[in-house]
Amino acid sequence: MSNIYTDYGLLLHGFLAGASSAGDFQRAYIERFKNERRELDDALFEILDELFGDVDAFCADPDLLAELRVAKPGFYLDEKALRAKVAQASQRLARLQKQTPR
16 A cells, blocks of 8 residues: 555655656646555545645636736746645645654
8 A cells, every 4th residue: 555645745755856848747646646546544534635725726828827927816836836825735744744653
């Protein structure tokens, strides 16, 4: 059985290291989170669910992003903002993993 912390950590680190594009990361993360069948404790779910919202708010099209930001300022994310959110989630995930008994 694989470790859920490791699985998500690798996905996040891969994106941050440039192994996948923002669009590829978005698709992979959304698919993984939506289809997750393993039990998530509350703290882990909170991190992953919050990141799901951030990933869902990412828009790769700069023209569309400009329009969306007019309609809903501060909600939609460009790649730089997405990377910052993923980095924060990755740090939170690492801290939580250290605190979680095996």
